Amino acid sequence: MNLFADIRALVLDCLQDMTxxxxxPEGLATGNVTVEPPRDAAHGDMATNAAMVLAKPAGLKPRDIAEALAERLIKDARIATAEVAGPGFLNLRLAPVVWQGVVSAVLAEGTDFGRAALGQGKKVNVEYVSAxxxxxxxxxxxxxxxxGDALASLLDFAGYDVTREYYINDGGAQVDVLARSVYLRYLEAHGQEVAFPDGTYPGDYLIATGVALKEKVGDAYLDKGEQFWLQEVRSFATEAMMDLIRADLKALGVEMDVFYSEKSLYGTGRIEAAIEDLRGKGLIYEGVLEPPKGKKPEDWEPRQQTLFASTEHGDDVDRPVQKSDGNWTYFAPDIAYHFDKVSxxxxxxxxxxxxxxxGYVKRMKAAVSALSEGQVPLDIKLTQLVKLFKNGEPFKMSKRAGTFVTLRDVVDQVGSDVTRFVMLTRKNDAMLDFDFDKVMEQSRENPVFYVQYAHARVASVMRKATEAGIAVDEATLRGADLSLLDHEAELGLAAKLAEWPRLVETAARSNEPHRVAFYLYELAGTFHALWNKGNDVPSLRFVQDDPKVTAAKIALARATSVVIGAGLGILGVTPAEEMR
Known part of the structure; x- marks a missing residue:
């Protein structure tokens, strides 16, 4: 059930009748006709721009179209009022039975309420983390x-066939540095004193890996040049670090479908195949690039390289894929990796x-556009930095990591649920302040607590009703007389529930899972407001003397917890049954 889509369909039917x-006139395009919540809730439940969109192509005044449309809409039992505002916007108020029907739909569909067919089963690959x-x-x-994980869940909920993928960057020189760092820990495990040169990884997390290497090979690598051990230690260390990363992700509730190795691209012909595909499209050539911006001519050494004509697909400059010495640039395996995805x-x-x-966005989009001949869109989402605070001070680095605060540091402090929710309380491209004290506060200013408290309150009232001998099982609530929900605060909560399906589609279209967190906070606020009104207006309390009234009110509360549970599920957060 998507009430906004239903009312938009009604508007389009009325426009067709007017035609x-x-x-x-015939032939008017109605694709830009919308039905949305008005900017000011005081103006109504929904608003349509139909008259504004159609006035110019129809050669009519917007208000004339709006008034004629209102006359038709008001004949539908779902529409209580249809009022023309300003130059021709049409504000709608819906009948109480509509909102009562939303509660019924939530209870009937459960956590599938709001699940969309937007994706139509299209295959989407979401690559994230890839550290x-x-x-x-x-x-x-x-x-x-x-x-990335919340986005993947959102797209799945919206009807896409989603693959979660991690790209293991194990093909570069940094993995050689890792191998050398592990070798130093290996020597240390043999009782030798070692020093970590600049550029190596001195974190304590490699101590166990060095010991494990000793257990595997004994003293076979002692006093040997790296030509005897580098490749073997590189593979051993990479797998050990990936085990560590998988464990970190699991602690955060993240599980990948695919781990794809960059190293698998080398020596297999895959990079060559991708470059040849571009060459066959006339997009690979030998040339000399202009000096980068800010470089003085004397600082620039022009050299002929193999270039990808990425400017033909929207990039600012063409990009090198092979150096003059024949080695691939960092960009080349990334092209090959995305060629594999397209394939x-x-x-x-x-x-x-x-x-x-x-700086990588335009060139990567250009590559995918070229490789897929414009048939496979690539959306690149950038996540901004996180600033950590504790006791009013910046949170210090982890000794175990050596130079940075780890995922485990955060999860160990506040738990996976809090970590995940708070990380989604800002849009991905906005800076995020993560204050360990504030995210554990039990107040409205802490969004994760505020949402979880709403879910826990519903669970609490249902437990108390059961203890009082009041039936609140699913069958009873689904059969409740929802016409008894007639107070504006109750209908307002139902109206907020009705926004959920539309929110799912909007968030999925824009690849913005933070919208789910924002919506849950607003829904929780609407629920808490109704709960608090019950302190002053006894008839609004969820448990009443009349069992029928109680069933209707608890049905509304239960519907609220169902939607909160579905939204938290997308975010990867476990709904709270009680707060401590």
């Missing part, structure tokens, strides 16, 4: 992991990058 009767396998995940990765038959690709990858 048939000659009030509107270098050189250590535990840090707080920046945490935000990307939460955002796997995805209808849409989404990459979640850290804020420091902003």
């Amino acid at each position: 048939t009767s000659g009030q509107l 270098n396998p050189t250590g535990p995940l840090h707080v920046g990765h945490t935000r990307g992991a939460v955002f 796997r038959g995805y209808d849409q690709l989404i990459d979640v990058f850290g804020a420091d990858h902003g």
Whole structure:
């Protein structure tokens, strides 16, 4: 049930009737006609821009169209009032039976209420986290992991066939540095004193890996040059770090469908195949790039390279894919990786990058556009930095990590549920302040508590009703006489529930899961307001002397908890049954 879509369909039917009767000319495009909540709730329940959109192509005054449309809409039993406002907007108020029907629909559909067919089963690949396998995940990765995972769940809820994917960056020089760092810990495990040169990884997290390497190979690598151990230690260390990363993700409630190795692209012909695909499209050539902005001519050494004509697909400059010495650039394996994604038959690709990858957006979009011949869209979402605070001070680095605060540091402090919800209380491209004290406060200013408290309150009132011998099982609530819900505060809560299906589609279209968190906070606020009104107006309390009235009121409360539970499920947060 999507009430906004239903009323929009009604508006379109009325417009068609107006066309048939000659009030509107034939052939008007109605694709931009919307039905949305008005900016000011005092103006009504919904508003349509139909008259404003159609006036110019119809050659009529907006108010004339709006007034004629209002006359038709008011004949529908769902429409209580239809009022023309301003130059021609049409504000609608719906009959109470409509809102009561929303409660009934929520109880009938359960957590599937709001589940959409928007995606129509299209295959979407969401790649996120994709951290270098050189250590535990840090707080920046945490935000990307939460955002990507919630986005994947949102798209699944909206009807897409979603694959969650992690790209293991194990093909670069940083993994050699990891191997050398593990080797130092290996020497340490043999009782040798070691020093970590600049550029290596001194974190304590590699101590166990060094010990494990000793247990595996004994003293076989002692006093040996790295030509004897580098590749083996590289593989051993990478797998150890990926085990650590998988454990970190699991602690956050994140599970990937695919782990794809960058190293698998080298020596397999996959990079060459991707570049040849572009060459066959006339997009690879030999040339010399202009000096980067800010470079003086004397600082610039022009050299011929193999270039991808990315400007033909929206990039600012063409990009090198192969150096003059024949080695691939960092961009080349990324092209090959996305070529593989396109070849796997995805209808849409989404990459979640850290804020420091902003310069990579245009070139990657150009590559996917070229590889798919414009058939597979790529959306790249950047997650901004997270600033951590505790006791009013910046949260210090983790000794275990050596140089940064880890995902585990955050989860161990506040738990996975709080971590995930708070990470989604800002849009992904906005900075986020994460205050360990504030996120544990039991107040309205703490959104995760405020939403969880609403869910727990419903669970509490249902427990108390059961203890009092009042039936609140699903069958009883579904059969409740919802016409008894007639107070404006009760209908207002039902109206907020009605926004959920539309919110799901809006958030999925824009790839913005934070909208779910915002909506849940608003829904919780509406519920808490009704609860608090019951302190002053006894007839609004959920448990009444009349069992029929009680069933109707608890049905409304239960519907609220169902929607909150569905929304928290998308965010990867467990709904609270009680607060402590």
